[in-house]
Amino acid sequence: MRVHADRGRCMAAGHCAVTVPGVFDHGEDGLVVVTDEKPGDDFLEEVQLAVDLCPSRALSISQD
Template sequence: MRVHADRNRCMAAGHCAVTVPGVFDHGDDGLVVVVDEEPGEELLKELELAVDLCPSRALSLSREEAPG
């Protein structure tokens, strides 16, 4: 699983960093920063909640298969 954040869409509401602090943080400008782009599956429910709570729809998740 891969986490994506569009800083151009982010409005610095902060729900993501409160919901999953090990994956999201705020930069000096208050906008989202992804600190763990490939978190474990055990965080799926929390990540889905963060995506749903984001008022600017700046967050997304994808399931990328490893090459091989």
């Protein structure tokens, strides 16, 4: 799994960083930062929840 974030779409709601702090964080500008682009499969459920909760649809997952 590879995690992607489109900072151009991010509206800094923060759901991702609260849901999976080991994968997402906020930059100084408040926008999403992916801190672990390739988390283990044990994070799949949590990352999928963060993707689903993102109000601006800035997050996605691909299978690599």
